[in-house]
Amino acid sequence: GESVGLHLPTLSVQEGDNSIINCAYSNSASDYFIWYKQESGKGPQFIIDIRSNMDKRQGQRVTVLLNKTVKHLSLQIAATQPGDSAVYFCAETGGEGSGSRLTFGEGTQLTVNP
Amino acid sequence: DAGVTQSPTHLIKTRGQQVTLRCSPKSGHDTVSWYQQALGQGPQFIFQYYEEEERQRGNFPDRFSGHQFPNYSSELNVNALLLGDSALYLCASSLGQGNHNSPLHFGNGTRLTVT
Known part of the structure; x- marks a missing residue:
């Protein structure tokens, strides 16, 4: 079935750097x-x-x-801080009958090194 | 302003048993959705309740059932527990069905372990 997925399972950055987390989706109706x-x-x-x-x-x-052309979503975090360390999920909804039902990707673990 | 609250926070059950999880939505919200999150994975949609009726359902067997009460709180029931039902069960609330102006707000979940 159609789903949302993430390119990278883990991302490690230095404190103060910018972080970019990517996500691909396949449902064109999203x-x-x-x-x-x-x-x-x-x-x-x-x-x-x-x-x-x-x-x-x-x-x-x-x-x-x-x-939307390549069905790609990204999250940019500026000046990443230790408190930003977490798992980040993209989620999508849309299309006929979806209501507020969300389809989640598998997540990216962001680790911020001091 | 109370957010989404779930109880209990942790639960251990034996295979074949039944379990009931509870959720109170964020103040002002009337729609409750339940998700199952296996370790290391994203949440998966179980079902959604609005106006005390199940409105949408994900790919989960009939062993998973729910209820919504007049005060908008909700219960998730799982019968005949399997080891594979071990997961974090998340409740999320929103205002209105399919309302993109009201993103889902999640509780901290109930960690269910089936032994």
Whole structure:
């Protein structure tokens, strides 16, 4: 079936560097994308979302880029901090009957080295 | 403003037993979804409740059932537990069905271990 997946399972960066986490999706009907952060022992925490009629959206230290042509989503974290260490998931929804049902990728473990 | 709360936080059951997990949605939310997250994987959609009815269902067997109460809280029931049911069960709430203006808010989950 169609799914959302991530290119890299792990990413290690130095504190203060910028991080880029990538995600590929296969459902061309997807119209809404969300990035979640999940720390150990906690549930996923909403970071930022983007609709399919946009190609970029910025939040506080985070930017999401959407390339519908190649079905690719990325999350950029500026000036990465140790507190950013977590697993990051992209999720998508959209298409007929999807409602608010989210399809998640497998996640990228981000480790920030001091 | 209380977020999504789930109980219990941890649970250990034996194969063949039944389990009930509980969830209270974020204040103001009326839709509850349940997800199963196996270790090292992303959450997988089980089902969604809105107006006390199951509205959508993922690829899970009938052993998984649920309920939503008039106060919007919800329960997830799993019968005839299998070892493979061991996972983190996440509850998420939102306002309205399929409302892109209301992203899902997740609780911290119930860690179920089946021995």
